[in-house]
Each structure stands twice: as C-alpha cells, then as structure tokens.
Amino acid sequence: MLLPVLQTNSPSIDRPINPAARAALAGDLARLCRGQVRFSRHDRLLYATDASMYQIEPIGIVIPADADDAQRIIEFCFHRHLAMLPRGGGTSLAGSTVNHAVVIDLTPGMRALKHVDAANRTCEVESGISIDDLNAQLAQRDTGLYFAPDPATSAQSAIGGNIATNAAGTRSILYGRTSENLLAIDACLASGERVRFEAGAGKTNPTARALAEQVIDIVRSVEPLIRERYPKTLRQNAGYGLDRILKQLDAGATAETLDLAQLLCGSEGTLATTLAAKLKLVPVPKSKGLALLAFTSVDEAIAAVIPILSTGPSAVELVDNVVIEAARNNLECSPFVDAFPKPAGTKGDPVAVLYVEYHSLTGQAEITQRFAALEALVPHAAKRLVTDAKGMGDALKLRKAGEPLLHGLPGARKPLTFVEDNVVPVENLGRFVREFRAIVEREGTRAAFWAHASVGVLHVRPMLDPHDPADLDRLQRIAVEVADLAKSCGGVMSGEHGDGRIRGPFLRRFFGPELMTAFAQVKAAFDPKNLLNPGNIVAPGDVASIVERTRIAPLPGQHPHPHVPAVSTFFDYADQDGFGHAIEMCNGAGVCRKTAGGTMCPSYRATLDERHSTRGRGNALRMAITGQASEPGPDGAPGLPVWNDPETIATLDLCLSCKACKSECPSNVDISKLKAEYTAQRYQLTGTIPLAARLTGHVRALNRLGSLTPLLANAISNFAPVRALVGAMMHMHPRRSLPRFSTSLYRLAAAMGVPLSLPAPSAIHAQATATPPTVALFADCFTTYNESSIGIAAINVLRRLGYRVVLPRSGCCGRSMISVGMLPQAIATIDATLAQLRTAIDDPSVKAIVVSEPSCLSAMKDDWLTLKCQTPLAVRKALAAKAMLVEEFVDRHWDSHPAKPTITPAAHSGEPVLLHGHCHQKALWGAETSARALRRFFGPRVRILDTGCCGMAGSFGFDADKFDLSMKIAELPGSGLLPHIRAATPGTITCAPGTSCRHQVHDGLHGQHRALHPIELIDRALS
C-alpha cells in the first residue's frame, strides 16, 4: 500500500491572520455554532497559555454546545484550512495546548456522564467531564465503581485531554494508565467525519478499517525499530503509541479488529478530536491505607522503593526536601508537613518522604498485613500509618500540589517545566537522580525531585529565571543532557505529560529518522492537511525552539522583556518578590477550575467559564499590566501597562474577592489583592470613582446615618420610591433586600456601662488589681449599626466569662473601600482607625481585640499588613497578633477565663448546629476558629458545612448585574449554602459568622430562615 504523505502547505503557527479576516471568520463561525464564538484579543490571550511556560495567541476560541456543534466547527475549519486545537482543562505541562489555531474548548458544554453499564463495569462520557466529576457522579448513583486513572489534575483536566495525553496517576502500578482503561473513542476526524474507534470497529466502519490498514502497514514497515527503541518502562508517552499497536498485532489483531483508540490515546490532539469515550470502571476498594515514610536523604528513599514494590502497593510516591520546604511556607500545606513523621534521631522536617498506599477489595485486615510487610522490609524509616479518608486525603494534597507549590517560591528563579517528565526503569532510578543532580549543579542551580517513584517517573524542575538569557542557555543544555541521560538509563524524556513544544524537538534524537517518518505517515493518514495541533509530535521545532514563544517572549524571535515597568503600588509585594512577580505567579495548573471541595473559585463554578476562573483573571491581569492587552507595536515590543482596559475590568468584575485563591491556589495567587490594586490604579489614572463604588466604600457613614433613627430609616428604606432611588444610586438588584438598621451599638453598650474608650495604660495599671482583665470589642460597621444585637451578645458572653469589656470608638477597618478599589481612602481610614486602637494594641492588660465580622478581621490581619499605611508595620503586626474572632477568643482562653462558663450537658443533644464559615475566615484561619467554640457548648451537634462561598461576598451580591450569579453560587449542588439548609431537618440551627452570608440566607430563603452569629448562640447557651 502507498503510505500517506503530509501536505506541506499546512498552516504555520507563525502565519498571521489579519483583523478583517479574523472578524469575517468569527462571523461565519457564529452563524453555524450554537455555542460561543470568542475572537476578541482579550479572549485569545486568555487561551494563549496552558500550564507550560509557553504563550501562543490562538486564532480564536469556539465553545461548542454539544458534539454536533463541535463536528460542525471542525468541518468548517477543515474547509477553510484552519488549524484546530481541541482543548480540555488546559493543564498540559509540555505546551501541547498552545497553538496558532482555532481553540475548541470542550469543557463547558460537553461534560455529561451519558451512560453507565454497572454489570459490565463500563461508562460512556462526553470529553469535557473531569475524572473527579465522573467519579462523584458514579458514587452518587451508588454504582460501587470508579474510573481509576488519577492524574494529579483529576479535578480540573478533562477526559478528552486525559486521553490525548494518556494521563496516568499515582496508582498506575495497580490500575494502569488511561490507555489501559479506555474501551472506545467517539472521534471527529479533521475532515469532520465522525468515527467510533474501538476493537472490532473495522468490521463495520469502512473509515476505521481503511485507517487500520494504513496504520498496520506503517507499523510493519518499522517493526524492528519499534521493538528496539521504544522504552520498556511502565510509563512512556513519547511520540505515537506505535508500540501499543504492535502489541495488538502480536496478539493477532487485524484491520478489522485493531483498536485505534489506543493510537489516538497519547496523540496530543494531532490525529482526531475526542467527542466522547467509553471507559472501563473498577470496583471502589473496600479499604485503603497510607504509610508516610520519612528519610534523611533522597537516595535513602529511592533505595527503599524496590523492596516496597514487593508489598503490592497501589502507589509509591516521593517528595523531596525542596517540595517539603515550599509546603512548609504555604498557608494551606504547612499543616500537612507538620503531619509527616520525623526521621529517627531528628527533630526537623524530613528530607524525603515516600507515600506508600495500599488498596484492598477485601477489607482492613489486608491493609494491616501490608503495613506489617512494609515494616519488616523497611524497618529503619520513621512511619505514620493513616487509614481514615480525611487523613489520607490531606496527606495526598501536598503530593498533588508539588508542582504549583514550587512556583510559589520567592526569587527570580522559578522551577521551570522542561525536564519534569523523564521515566527510567525503577532499578536505574538511583543512578538517574544522582547524575541528574550533577548536571543541574554543574549549571549552578538546584532542582526538586518528586512523584511516581513506583514507575520510575520523577517530576524534576530545575530552578531557572526565564527572564535571564544565560539561564535560557542553561535550560537548553540541561534539556539535552537529561534527555540523553534518560535514554542511557533505559528510559525516555516523556513519561506521562507528552511531548508538546518542549519535548517534540527531542523525538528525532530519541527515535531516529525512520520512526519520525512513520509518525508523519500516521499523521497524514488521519489528518492529511496537517490541521490538528500542527507542530506537535510531527514536524516539531528544533532544540533552540524550546526557549521560544514563552510567556515573557511570546512573539517569534522576541527576547525576554522585563516583566512590569516600574509602578508605584498601593500594596506592598515584597513577600512575592515585587509586583512584577506577583502578577506572574499563576502557572496555569488550573486548580482553580475544580468544581468541588474548598471555595476557589466561586464564579468559575457557577459559569464554568475559563474567563471567570482565577487563572483567567491572573492571565488577564498579567496581559494588561505587562502591556500585552493592546496589539503589539510594529517591533513586537509590549506596550505600557493598561490600567483601564474594559475587557480586563469585565473579567475582574465577577471576582467575589473571597480570598479563596490566596490559600487554595497552590501558588497563592491573590486575585482579590490584585483586583483591588488594578482598580485603584485605574481610579488614580482616570480621576473618577463610580458613584456606586463610592457609596459602597463609605458604607460606615451610611449605616451610621441610618442607625440614628433606625425605625424611621427602616420604614423609609422600604418605601418603594425610596427603595428604587437607593437601588438606582447603588446599582442594586430589586430582589435584594436592604440591610436593616439597628440602634447604634455604642449607644446600647454605653447604657450597659461599657466604656467607649480605654484609659491611658498608666491608669489601667494603677487599677490592675481591682479590675478584671480587659477585652476590647472592635465596633465594625455592620455589628455597630445594623446588627447591634450581635455586639450585645458578645458583650454579654465576655462579661459572663469575667472580663471587663471596652468598646473603643474607632473607625472602619476599610474592608468596603478595599473591596471596591478605593485604596488611598482605605489607607487613610486604616491609619486613623489604628490611631484610635493604639491604646488597646499597646496596653498589655488588654488581653485581646475581638471582632465579630470575619471580613473586618481579615482586613486587619491580612490587608492592613500589606497596604502601604503610614502606621509602622510593627504596630499593625501587634494588632494582627492581638485580634481574633470573638468566639475564637472564647475557645482559645477556655481554661483561663476569670469566670468558668456553666455548660448544661443537655445542650449537647438536640437539633444539629450547622456552621457555614465565611470565605475570608476559611481562607486565612479556617472555619474551625468558630466551630471549636461552638463545640464547647453544643458538642457533637456542631457540623461544619462543606460549603464554598455563599455568593454574597459583601457588596457583590447586591449588584444588579450580579444578583443572578450570586444566587446561582448559593444554589450550586454540593458547595452551595442554600441546598444544605433546605435539606436540614426542621429545627436545625444555622450559624454563620459573616454578615453577608446571613443576608444571603435571608434573601435566598425568602426570610423564612434566620442564620445566627455563633456568639449569639453561645450567648443563648450561657443565659
């Protein structure tokens, strides 16, 4: 048979497309596509990156509504000779998901679990679903089955992308990679023809048969080379999977029976687009166990891997000291480091940790046996054995966060992704690590080693500065040397992440020209016009191209440019190595695209839109501030920062400033802070602040006014014309209720004999023996003027515990100003408030400054420390150390309160007490800070809800344009607050420390349910 030849006039990734032609294309596509067509520069830039270091602007983005829509788009591109790039979660580390092509984002519209056949342990899914979502749905249907491959990105990558990269995870030694769990692919060829590829497809489908015949001919023509050159490792993801085809032929497959899904798997979107797939499922293990083994050196840990494999683990994962150090400095991951065992004879953190996991279908007894075998074989390693689901999940979170965590490390050198995917036979792993280290050290840098020790795949990321031309030379030298090292160890440079832009250039060096020709022939058989993800696997660039088209030099031939021109910022970014690095912190790993667990990112969860994810915002800010938001100049140089780009403003607009990304994003990308900075810079540039923002920023003054005559103010504000006027001025949604005013807490507290100021410290000392210890209650805007009953409850509780309570007359914490970007005003307000709180801060007899509103406390403990205030940082830090939630104070000093609280045992029985933590609280200190106090009084009745953001987020949920989204977030299945409350038994008490959350409960449940502040509940219990 004549083998196919690839057309040479295929579209080049560098061929520009003029604006008129682009607009015409967008128009034509919009007419045939039922989904979304996005061709604006802003949208193109949001899809110009994946999780690699590359950046290539696509032609445009299309988001198909369903499989038929996707087919129409592909057919259109084929006839117009347009390159195409199917996209899942965009988490490729190899740069497989960046191209000058029409990006087809299959994740928002095609994420259904179409069919489950529990008897035969299979399911059919659309390509946009994630493995975690699939497994959650299988669990909901009580199938007892799940899809086993578990790449670290199982929450945010998509099955289509997993198939295209033959993804594998920690447990591949037991369950195999995606290819071993794949039964069929419903594919759309570049021509738009739909074909189902599976074993036996050639019997009924002439196209499948014709392709199988061609593939068989190609494979037979290079059969000896496939046997000789493909590595014999458990993982291998370089080039096309011709070895999997040969294996089928060895087993007797013919053109009628050959399963070409196995060839599509790992082909990185270059052969066909997966629209749907049939997957193999396996039973959920009955029991699991995880042993954490601590070592004092990486070599020692690696030496233990082979004996451990004989105990039949489901996974053996390594993390080294560099990852452990990064985790130690990360808010979310630091507690997981605390949980590591200490190596024998040491007190510090381990240098290397092995995660050894066991699965059993029979039960816990088997796990215990495996632990015993492990102890016998590796007695010298310190161990922690975990068998509870939460403990194991928490420990594995650190392992999964390895790569993004390293990106959070300060310094110009970052852990660059280019030699992160080598695989070598496990017996050669020790030699590989030693020689790899030597290469990196010769180049004057260091690297972290971690990941799948069980199958010989270590993810190594040398620390280099992509802005530094000398480091880019180092990068190329290291890449070449390490590729050769992997080969000499019997392995290959692409173990699981694929080739993409970074490793494609090494394929010829590894496989040789004959196999490269075979790859080109396979490509030509499926995609003769070379339209699908061109330049990947087939016809890749040369070695020099691996440092081209990066995020900091995205244009062909461009040199790395300085990240951000000097700008005087309102926040200090010293802890992130300056503002320039702060806006480059997002590495694109896409953890913010998860749809369950934690809070990040509420607006993505509700819209499933890349633009409204943390990553989308991070990219938008980076593009605007590095001057890339506007078209590049004639010399290709990026322009100046653009502080009032309407598209960037729109992309930031749906950020709820919930701060979840600050702690949940493994790189600690802090969009809430960057959004406030960007907005403040814009206001400064334009000299105008919108009226609604000004009113929101000055909410304290408005609330104070209302609370002068609360009855009248409440009556007036409910009067329809007044309500309409206020709504119009503040751009408020008509269905949102207005906050009610109460009598000022100052007035009520004074009537209770609470002092409204603190005497000078010397006066307090003089009466020290006579007066009980003092607690200062911070008078926040909402507790003081809208919900003073909460302040009264706090005073009551503190007095019953034997404290002298003071309510210093202080100003606002600035939260509402920060949230609308009025940063100069916020800084002035904060300085004034700090001056008023100074006595309480300095006076040692004031035991604590307690706050009832978490968003005010988060301002004090977080924003105040990085805003460029006049007040010395030491004073702000002293305040932050002394400030806490009022209920946290109750719990934290439980054993030393001057008066012991009386607790009735009866309080421990009764209806459940559900606690919904405030987003800022969860991000910075955890909902436990409220739960612990509640448990003191209500024992096991207290349950922390597994909710995300309530959707209100201060003024966000009031906005007329955001009300629907706000309610959608509140109603999200799984993480939404309202469904949890509705599902509760009658009489259940809901607790929410945040005023916004309580307001959302009120509005979302039409005033039928009232959520309480924890301190109100504690007050009731004490009285």
Ligand SMILES: Cc1cc2nc3c(=O)[nH]c(=O)nc-3n(C[C@H](O)[C@H](O)[C@H](O)COP(=O)(O)OP(=O)(O)OC[C@H]3O[C@@H](n4cnc5c(N)ncnc54)[C@H](O)[C@@H]3O)c2cc1C
């Ligand atoms: C922090 C981190 C950890 C990772 N850990 C692992 C790991 O443990 N194991 C592992 O295997 N990988 C890992 N990866 C790499 C990556 O997550 C996987 O390759 C994943 O399978 C990519 O899926 P995706 O949906 O994000 O694909 P994308 O990045 O969107 O696409 C990847 C490739 O697949 C193609 N593609 C996407 N969808 C389709 C489709 N429907 N039809 C045809 N082609 C398509 C694209 O064109 C592209 O070439 C990790 C990445 C990161 C950032």
Ligand code: SF4
């Ligand atoms: S914002 Fe954070 S979680 Fe999202 S892609 Fe960027 S680094 Fe990852």
Ligand code: SF4
């Ligand atoms: S602050 Fe919240 S809404 Fe905004 S990007 Fe971060 S997680 Fe998303």
